[in-house]
Amino acid sequence: MFFSPPSSRxxxxxxxxxxxxxxxxxxELWDIEARIQDFKSTDTHLASGVRPAGEPIHDLGxxxxxxxxxDIVAVEAVSAANPYPGHCNAITPDYTKLVGxxxxxxxxxxxxxxxxxxxxxxxxxxxxxxxxxxxxQAFAGHVVSVNELGSEHVQNQQQPFQLNRxxxxxxxxxxxxxxxxxxxxxxEQSE
Numbered sequence: 001m002f003f004s005p006p007s008s009r010x011x012x013x014x015x016x017x018x019x020x021x022x023x024x025x026x027x028e029l030w031d032i033e034a035r036i037q038d039f040k041s042t043d044t045h046l047a048s049g050v051r052p053a054g055e056p057i058h059d060l061g062x063x064x065x066x067x068x069x070x071d072i073v074a075v076e077a078v079s080a081a082n083p084y085p086g087h088c089n090a091i092t093p094d095y096t097k098l099v100g101x102x103x104x105x106x107x108x109x110x111x112x113x114x115x116x117x118x119x120x121x122x123x124x125x126x127x128x129x130x131x132x133x134x135x136x137q138a139f140a141g142h143v144v145s146v147n148e149l150g151s152e153h154v155q156n157q158q159q160p161f162q163l164n165r166x167x168x169x170x171x172x173x174x175x176x177x178x179x180x181x182x183x184x185x186x187x188e189q190s191e
Contacts, residue, residue, distance in 0.1 A: 015039045018127070022138030025065075029073065032135055034127040035061040037081075046083045056081040062095065062127045070103040070135055077124050091121050095128075103132040136161075159183050 016038050023031040038058040044051045051057055059081035065074035077095035082088035097114045101107055108129050115125045140162070163183055164171045171185040 012041050014041070018130070020130070020134045022134065028068065030066050030068075030135070030138065031063055032066065032131055032138065033061065033063045034131060034134070035059070036123050036127055038123075048084055051083075058082055058123055060121065060123050060127070062124050062131075064098065064131060066103065066135060068139075070132075070139075072098050072101050072103070075099055077121075079121070079124075082121075088121060092124070094120060095124060098128065103135050107132055 016036065018034070018036050020032065020034045023033070025031060036058060037056050037060075039056055040051065040053060042053050044053075044057060046057070059079075061076075061078040061080070063076045063078075064072050066072055075095050075098045077092035079089035079092050095115065098111065101110050111125060111128045114120075115128065160180060160183070163169050163176060163180060167173070168175050169180075170176065171183060172187040177184045
């Protein structure tokens, strides 16, 4: 079991599934496909009608095509299931406004500016917000070296991208000392 056992009996009411796949294309671009699905375990009475248990309330997808420096060159948004058919899905073409953005340069802010609130779909915009970390993981070992030895980081004197971006890879931490000793920083001494 992933979590510790619950302290009380419980009944499943709702499931949300977020799934992301990354594809290296033969034209040297990458497709990142994200999908979000919401399911209820009982029949749900929506304003647009009853959604039977097990049928998705939401089934939405966002595909971005990016180049090797993470610029978005194409976007496709899909709304296969939603609570307000004919209305929710009307916004999907607007997600092409993400074309030209770079996943590593103020991306989340720009998504909010372009697609936040009533300028977009809450769920598609939420999917967009998690694309940068998914793309970084996809690029790791393929586009971006994750091993300092023999990489461009050694030749260019550049700190590997992933360092100091999370707790485990803080520059004064044990993982950096063990796996990236060249970049380790000593903790600052308090007086």
